[in-house]
Amino acid sequence: MTSPVTTPISHTQAELDAVQYNADGLVPAIVQEAGTALVLMVGWMNRDALERTLSTGRTWFWARSRQEYWCKGETSGDRQYVREAYYDCDMDVLLFVVEQEGRGACHTGERSCFFRAFGGGATPGPV
Amino acid sequence: MTSPVTTPISHTQAELDAVQYNADGLVPAIVQEAGTALVLMVGWMNRDALERTLSTGRTWFWARSRQEYWCKGETSGDRQYVREAYYDCDMDVLLFVVEQEGRGACHTGERSCFFRAFGGGATPGPV
Numbered sequence: 378m379t380s381p382v383t384t385p386i387s388h389t390q391a392e393l394d395a396v397q398y399n400a401d402g403l404v405p406a407i408v409q410e411a412g413t414a415l416v417l418m419v420g421w422m423n424r425d426a427l428e429r430t431l432s433t434g435r436t437w438f439w440a441r442s443r444q445e446y447w448c449k450g451e452t453s454g455d456r457q458y459v460r461e462a463y464y465d466c467d468m469d470v471l472l473f474v475v476e477q478e479g480r481g482a483c484h485t486g487e488r489s490c491f492f493r494a495f496g497g498g499a500t501p502g503p504v
Numbered sequence: 505m506t507s508p509v510t511t512p513i514s515h516t517q518a519e520l521d522a523v524q525y526n527a528d529g530l531v532p533a534i535v536q537e538a539g540t541a542l543v544l545m546v547g548w549m550n551r552d553a554l555e556r557t558l559s560t561g562r563t564w565f566w567a568r569s570r571q572e573y574w575c576k577g578e579t580s581g582d583r584q585y586v587r588e589a590y591y592d593c594d595m596d597v598l599l600f601v602v603e604q605e606g607r608g609a610c611h612t613g614e615r616s617c618f619f620r621a622f623g624g625g626a627t628p629g630p631v
Binding site: 386387388389392405407410413414416419420426431439461462463464465466467470472483484487490491492493494495496 | 532534540541545558583591599608621
């Protein structure tokens, strides 16, 4: 099976500068699946991770616990190919529409990280 | 036109306690539109705002700039009626699927706050 095509996303330095990073220099990034519109996960990006994401067309995050960059799926094979990239009205949240390769976005093996619903206890529910 | 039905979402105190609030006691909450799956906005909730949201079936947030609770649409009429409520694998992000009343979620008048794409400059693009 061939992997999806990687496509860089056009952007300007002014846009990267205009993003409202928090006190730690980070901004939350929602990842949504193209086609299904399933919300897959949320990661955090600093300016450099955002630039890498747009330049490479793959999602890059800043791992707060490990204090290092990670490119989603580089180890697991569950890669994300960016198709559209948005920012919100306040420019303090990002939204990436991606083609998800492999099993899905969640390290548990679920397609989406949002597989549990309130009131459902610990039992995985449908998204 | 009658407003959508308000439906409380079942939940437990253990679930509210298990949510991973940040150093400010807040957790990001994604709001997605039922039916269209459009990502409408992201707001922040503390434990009490989350409990109000689940108990009332309407979205409640903590306004960081104003340091006060706000119930979405209480002034504008652009209310959100919660249909499903999820938390992610790390329990540090919430996802609410809502029925959006009125014009939409964004204070600019756009349906979604994510109406601008990278590379599109300041021109609103489709989501």
